[in-house]
Amino acid sequence: MGKVIVVTSGKGGVGKTTSTANLGTALALLGKSVVLIDADVGLRNLDIVMGLESRVVYTSMDVIEKQCELNKALVRDRRVDGLMLLAASQKNNKDDMQPEQMKAICDKLRTTYDFTLVDSPAGIERGFRNASAGADEAIVVTTPDVSAIRDADRIIGLLQNVEVEPINLVINRFSPQLVGNGSMMDQADVLDILNIDLIGVVPEDSGVITSTNRGIPLVYEDGSPGAQAYMRIARRLTGQRIPIPDLEQKGLLSSIVNWFTKKK
């Protein structure tokens, strides 16, 4: 029996879709069978971030309306074994789907695939409820800023109400330099506020922009710090125990640099 994990955040633009694409690809690279579901009905993007936009024929809405079988609606990613995408309908909206319908899709996929990752839309309304309806576990993505963390706290409360457990936190767009000079909250600060388990810290990486431009997830670029962080999170999802490295830039040299480049 596989796991269904909803990737969510509350606030938009913190990296849910990027994280879903990279964690899904990373899990497939580790030999797991994976389905990625875009739950952002009406504002679909996971297909284009994955570079699979030209191959989408059917969507989850077609499956719900019984226009096609679930297996037929899955787009196979040819770059790696065992990775599939279930796209969202672009012409419908979130109210056209019921949480039970999404749950039925997740329940089916769970029996065949090791991991089903559901990319949730931003917000706490219907789209989020659809995305989390079939989830066993959750990954909450946040960035180390006040608005993303506040929204993450709200989402965590809602997930706890419906007994999605465990809820793991990914801190995205972490800047070692800004943390080093005190301009950004560090992981201990974020965890102190949100009080859930941390599964990984992804450093700010301009490679995310170029990889999204190309439709090739960052994890294919071995050397990039973002790719390495996503690979570590994927390994942790498979149960491997890998310590979370401290990315903060400290030490005498950076202290001197910080002193000369004073930040407010």
Added chain:
Amino acid sequence: MNLSIKQLFGRKPKSSNIAKQRLKLVITQDRVDVDDRFMTRLHHELAEVLAKYFEFSANSVKMNLKQEGNSYILVADFPYTKFHDMSMRR
């Protein structure tokens, strides 16, 4: 420990510390607000139990969650008009 030169000279505090403190305050408030539905349910269930023991008028009841330091305190006022005679009830 990790004080910058600026802090040693009493200049501006780190903005990350300000962010953390502001967040802690606002999230505490958010959590209490979100608990409104929970409070309504608790109110009804408490009233049901207490009604077995004494009489009170439902609209005189006041319930609040208060925060003191790191902990919450539930304050419930049920002004009663009279006790039921429990010896008669068995």
